[in-house]
Amino acid sequence: MSTPRRGRPAKAGRQEDILEAALEAFSRTGFAATRIDDVARRAGISKGTIYLYFPSKEALFEGVVRHFMVPKLDRVDELRAGHIGSADDLLRMQLATVYREIVGSRLREILRLLLAEGPRFPELLAFYHAEVVDRAMAGLRATIELGIAQGVFRPNSARDFPQVVMGPAILAGVWTLLFDSFAPLDLDAYAEAHLDILLRGLAKDRTGC
Amino acid sequence: MSTPRRGRPAKAGRQEDILEAALEAFSRTGFAATRIDDVARRAGISKGTIYLYFPSKEALFEGVVRHFMVPKLDRVDELRAGHIGSADDLLRMQLATVYREIVGSRLREILRLLLAEGPRFPELLAFYHAEVVDRAMAGLRATIELGIAQGVFRPNSARDFPQVVMGPAILAGVWTLLFDSFAPLDLDAYAEAHLDILLRGLAKDRTGC
Amino acid sequence: MSTPRRGRPAKAGRQEDILEAALEAFSRTGFAATRIDDVARRAGISKGTIYLYFPSKEALFEGVVRHFMVPKLDRVDELRAGHIGSADDLLRMQLATVYREIVGSRLREILRLLLAEGPRFPELLAFYHAEVVDRAMAGLRATIELGIAQGVFRPNSARDFPQVVMGPAILAGVWTLLFDSFAPLDLDAYAEAHLDILLRGLAKDRTGC
Amino acid sequence: MSTPRRGRPAKAGRQEDILEAALEAFSRTGFAATRIDDVARRAGISKGTIYLYFPSKEALFEGVVRHFMVPKLDRVDELRAGHIGSADDLLRMQLATVYREIVGSRLREILRLLLAEGPRFPELLAFYHAEVVDRAMAGLRATIELGIAQGVFRPNSARDFPQVVMGPAILAGVWTLLFDSFAPLDLDAYAEAHLDILLRGLAKDRTGC
């Protein structure tokens, strides 16, 4: 009743195909309402084949959430490692990357999936906290401390709570997923506003005369 | 064909009880994984009784999300309406209320539920956007414009994107729900940091000489 | 949520009201799909009240089927008892009564209900067979035998199978219930056709020369 | 979350098996009181498998009613098409076929099911009227008209109401289903009586001397 390819397809990317299909499917309908059959159809394979690569629906979900975000984090980290210059430029670039690669891409769906299903997947949360969230917070904190050392940023409490720096970006990501049809968000202008308020909030007082 | 038991008198507040129980249950397990029977048991009633008050699981969920948040919004609005004084004090109070009444209370669960299940409930999203989100954004915008008029805030782009102002609070809310066991958040200090960065980011330059 | 009369209504006809309401309801939706609540609403009373008059849904159904048909049978029987004249006139009158009082009235619904639900109600079938069907068959047989005695009818096998005489009428009754929207039946003309064929089929050969 | 067992190969005739099982089950308990699980057990398969072949209980019921009757009608039609000889012989054969193939077989259950549940299945009624009832009526009408043309039958009103011809057979079918334990019917003798009365009722007067 379906029309899968009977021949031997490239099997190298088979797992990748499944993860792509699963990301789409979970994004659209969430964990519980997504049927394995949907994922299979999207991937152009049969239901049973999914189970050759993932032992359960839960494992597939975890696979999706783990697979796509880490590489982005790597990129943000590399940015900081290779940076020479002022901390505010670095922070600009870090947030620009977050907006481009996550908030403005399909990866924002993963943010939402994590918020949505996280409590059902404690191990996944642990992984995420260690491999994504904590790394991201550390990266921001490093930049802020660099700025303070450089005298660009005033000593400030964002050092202890880098979430304050990231908050508006995360909110933008989920906003677009929920309310875009009611009130679309111009992400570029939004990011500009975010950086405008943030950098001024962090900056050392220009009390010079 | 069955063996029923009783026919108690109508208990006042029954609907309220159900909503409370449903909030707890949905918070714990999300929409799909929550069984109506769980809600009933929590409310100390039988499954069928739920259906005397809500025609479906969907309607119950919508009932929960609608019931608890609007009164809080009302309170934030009243704040602004009754305020005499500087805009930065008002903004402080508005955000303090958000942290106290929502981010630091069980209502943060509703934020998460909305993020999680929103796409499955388009009508609920429309309601929420109109009755909660849009009102909240308008309230913040009004305060920001007041500050600009008072000369307390510089003309700034947060007027166009009040989400930037709210973002860190929302993030804190969901953070505590997901990562509190890995990295607990001191909400009071967090709120202080948020206001510190934010108010400085909005403030007029003290370029006095 | 409903609007029952709170005052003390005439209680004499209460059971009758319920039976009327139940006939309507069962006719419309059959036994299983009819809700006691529907019957109650139709009768203008509350659900619980039904149970003051009938101990169960089954009993209510049996009540309906028993209540309405027997009086009609009585009338057909009286016809025969009081008849003076030829058997073919009597048979005409008997069938005319069946067409008028049952086939062409809402009582045809009871025929259908009995066909539909009979197997689930063995006692009801027993009652019906004894009190309705057997009496009706006996009545027809008596008329046929009268006709044979009078020399109006030839000795014929309908004496042993009065169902043959009744068949077309019963079929007409259910036909109108099922197919009237596709092929409406002119019951008067139909009855005429029925009698035409039947009486000729029963008549003694007019082999007179 | 579950503990499934097997994945057998497709069995040819599986749909046929289900229809057979469903006919038995619906015959015994009617539409509403038949549980899908009963049908499955009778067919020797599991509940879920039914849903691989029929999307709902309604569809299964319609499948049953459609599946069994049409082939019989085809046979009756062929009779007439291939007939050479007098119309009364043809009518005898047509009715004999109806008695043998439907009234005296398990197909009489389908008659009863249709009477019982028809009003709940308007599409099924439409199908039935077009594909079974109307064809049957047309077949009888054709025979009657042939008889009139042959001079075997007098011009008569059964031409307009072939239901009159069929009525006693239908009644016999449902009678056996309802009342056989109270008053068993000798179907052969009954059919003989039916034909006796009917053919005489249709016959041209033998007024010759």
Added chain:
DNA sequence: GATGAATGAGTTTTCATTCAT
């Protein structure tokens, strides 16, 4: 490896029946 027919546990929803008022 890949398939997809088959399984059956699990969940929502309905509604006959009860009984405190």
Added chain:
DNA sequence: CATGAATGAAAACTCATTCAT
């Protein structure tokens, strides 16, 4: 007598998972 809120058994239907081919 009458009410109708409450109960909970029952059944349709879904879908993750298995496994013979």
